[in-house]
Amino acid sequence: MKGYHIAVVGATGAVGQELLCVLERRNFPVASLRPISSARSAGKSVRFRNESVPVQQLDEDSFEKIDVAFFSAGGEISRKYVPLACRADAIVIDNSSAFRMEAHVPLVIPEINAEDVQRHRGLIANPNCTTAITLMALFPLHRAFGVHRIFAASYQAVSGSGARAIDELTQQIKSGERDTASFSPSGSTLPATVYPHPIAFNLLPHVDSFLETGYTKEEMKMQNEARKIMHLPQFCASVTCVRVPVYRAHSVAVSAEFDRTVSVERAREVLAKAPGLELVDEPQNNRYPMPLGVTGKDNCQVGRVRLDCAFENGLSFWVSGDQLLKGAALNAVQIAELL
Incomplete structure (x- = not known):
């Protein structure tokens, strides 16, 4: 199975931490992990598969050679950096509300409309939790x-x-x-x-x-x-x-x-x-x-x-x-x- 180079934006937040746990628990094929957060989290690290992985500060070059980028850092961050990630050829899965209602962006719950994923243009939105x-x-x-x-x-x-x-x-x-x-x-x-x-x-x-x-x-x-x-x-x-x-x-x-x-x-x-x-x-x-x-x-x-x-x-x-x-x-x- 192919391994994916993964970025998690907001890796030190509550959703970001759960994302890392879910990736590990479900044995998602991660070739490399790039945890990304804001400047105030610089110097921190996260645990993934029994290793300590340094957190990188978010910038315009954060998505080079990334296959899939998970965004869980709020709408403002998504609006600024999701287009950059897409231009770097990463597929973005965005947890914010920034792009959910855009006509060309699939909004997906896999148990309901998994087929919508196939029409993505590099960005897929996660729905509101409620x-x-x-x-x-x-x-x-x-x-x-x-x-x-x-x-x-x-x-x-x-x-x-x-x-x-x-x-x-x-x-x-x-x-x-x-x-x-x-x-x-x-x-x-x-x-x-x-x-x-x-x-x-x-x-x-x-x-x-x-x-x-x-x-x-x-x-x-x-x-x-x-x-x-x-x-x-x-x-x-x-x-x-x-x-x-x-x-x-x-x-x-x-x-x-x-x-x-x-x-x-x-x-x-x-x-x-x-x-x-x-x-x-x-x-x-x-x-x-x-x-x-x-x-x-x-x-x-x-x-x-x-x-x-x-x-x-x-x-x-x-x-x-x-x-x-x-x-x-x-x-x-x-x-x-x-x-």
Whole structure:
């Protein structure tokens, strides 16, 4: 098997670290690894296959003789350096939102639209983490019943905002435990810098920036990206994204309306056979998907499958997944495996 010369931009970040682990765990044929990061990570190293690999500083020459470049350093970095990587003849798999909705850029979840990879022009986009986790359960149901629209609410872990958010949640929890007597419901005793309000003991219906419509960018990604991935331009999604005081793994409550008659029994059969998805649906035994149950796992989990009370042909379900894996690093490596 051919070995690939691999670059990982953002190698010291949360997604970058998971990428390295996934490449190693799945025995991806890596001929050489070039971990790349910003100047502030200069001098660091990362572990890969029992070796310490020095991190290189990102510059215009970072992609010389690279076959596949994974980008996990945010949209601004991607917009500047992805074109340079492509000009150096590297195939780029980008985890940011910078190019997802460009018509010529495939937006891929391998279990759903693997064939789209074949039309790439040197760049393939990884979807938003919440979109990916939701579609792992929704798309199999769409194939069976024909989805028309969904109403959904996401419950998104703080690790989606990076290491600073993880640290802030930890510090706020410690502060709340030390000073429970003076802790007020407003959270005024808990300093917040990453989010506009304390996240410990709280929920924030605010993920990403707000648009003039009142929705956030994150909420609109669900509709826009799902349309492209499922090749379903008429699909509609009304979504509320919520940041929750959970360290890792996102969950989504979904109510979906379908074109054809649905049944819980048939839906469970479909979901149980879906690739990359585990049906965990025994509420009478307190078994249902939870963040703790999917943290560190490749598969997403779906449960609480039931007929929707508001739609004639509707199903409600709850899906959880590790947003650093299927929502980012794992999906990116799966795309590379299709090349």
